Amino acid sequence: MLSQKFRLKKNSSFTATYRVKNSFYLNGVAVFVGLKKKNPNDTTKVGFVVSKKTHKRAVKRNRLKRLMRESYRILLKNKELGNAEKYMSLIFVGHEKALCHKYKEISVIIKSLLEKIND
């Protein structure tokens, strides 16, 4: 789990991010990107979503969320986020195809997704 200041919390923030309609998809994981930062000192906030429709069992949904979160945390720690730092918010959405992936595959997917983000 990330610490509090990196988390995306409010419902309005989620809706605002979805509204921009700037998204990328790769192997069962989608990223929604919000607007660019006004103040460069603000942190980039992240949300992770796996809906109940992707799988019925809570254990498998939690597993995917944790794997995505862990791989993002490692990238944050090593400061390999790239262009994503310029934006206010990110939302990762897991789909049915990603449920069977292992940790290493997920981390590769998320890294390449972040590289796709433009200036």
Added chain:
RNA sequence: CAGAGUAAUCGGAUAAUCGCGCAGAAAUGUGAGGAAAGUCCGUGCAUUCAAGGACAGGUUGCCGGAGAAACUCCGGACGGCGUGAGCCGGUGGAUAGUGCCACAGAAAUGAAUACGUUAACCUACGGUUUAGCGUUUACUGCCGAUGGAUUUCAUAUCACAGGCGAUGGUGCAACGGUGAGUUAAGAGCAUCACCAGCAAUAACGAGAGUUAUUGGCUAGGUAAACCCCAAUCGAAUGCAAGAUUAAAUUGAAGGCUAUAAAGGCUGUCCGCCAACUUCAGACAAAUCGCUAGAGUUUGCGAGAAAUCGCAAUCCCAGACAGAUGAUUAUCUAAAACAGAACACGGCUUACGGGUUACUCUGCUUU
């Protein structure tokens, strides 16, 4: 040794690095389950309505006990299954009443508008229908099977007499079953024996019930069809309940009245979308409820058990975009089902690989 049955139990471990929730000033401590699941029952708790009575309606349904209660648990009775240890059971009433029982069959519940006689009607007769009268008698539906006559015989036909419900046929089911005797042949035979069922009496038991004797006598199934009987139940909504403090509101947003005309979907209306218009661009509440409880562990006592009592001991998740993860190594091995969201008691379902105790059956050996 093999195969079964019952009960109980474990629910990955250790180390290293990085990381998260809660508590705390810090050090540090602590952090998912046996089913947390399904939501099938039952409670607490909260709000609103009603608070009296009756009816309606719902729920439950062998007996006794336990329990806050329960489609709950324990023990027993009865019935069924299994060679057995054991397992399973929604198990009141069909003699309160109503309904239903397809097809087949003479007949499906009055198994029969009883039986006999007389009169009327029709007829050669048997017979059939209607009405009246009498008798209270053990009962016994339909077809065939028996004897006699006619005919050369068989088949067939005819009438009379008596017998019959055993056997055969239908069906899930035919007023209980089997055997003996009786009889021309039978039978439910005013007969005998045994079994089943009913009633009464007696004994045993707390009760469900069991056993014995006697008696006459035979009652189709279905209540998981309506229903009857007995017991029992305030109703609704669920922590997203609700309370307090602070504040002023909405955010994949809102508005679009009437008359005539006017964009797209359509033949029209409605509706939706677009257009137009009004704003807003990541500031957009917090605390309590919330976990000290029908609690955990251990010991002693009561009881056949469920369970209860007493004493000591422990405090053991509490999030709110929502905490348990990742990597590496070792343990035979990338180990099942699966993730708390107010709490608790049950039930049901899912589950890899084991462990322990007792019991049964078969085989072998002594």
Added chain:
RNA sequence: GCGGGUGUCGUCAAGUGGUUAAGACCUCGGAUUGUGGUUCCGAUAUACAUGGGUUCGAAUCCCAUCAUCCGCC
């Protein structure tokens, strides 16, 4: 978290305990036509979500499970 509904041929669907179950669309064949469509005729095979129970007999009655859909911020 709490509550409610639905499962029947490939699709849509009827069926209030009594023949392994009506119909429409689809598919296939034939007729009509110069050809195709329309129309007409005929045929195929296939279905009661799963597992138990009650009953002589369940798509139907009862119980459990599974799948799926919806509502309440």
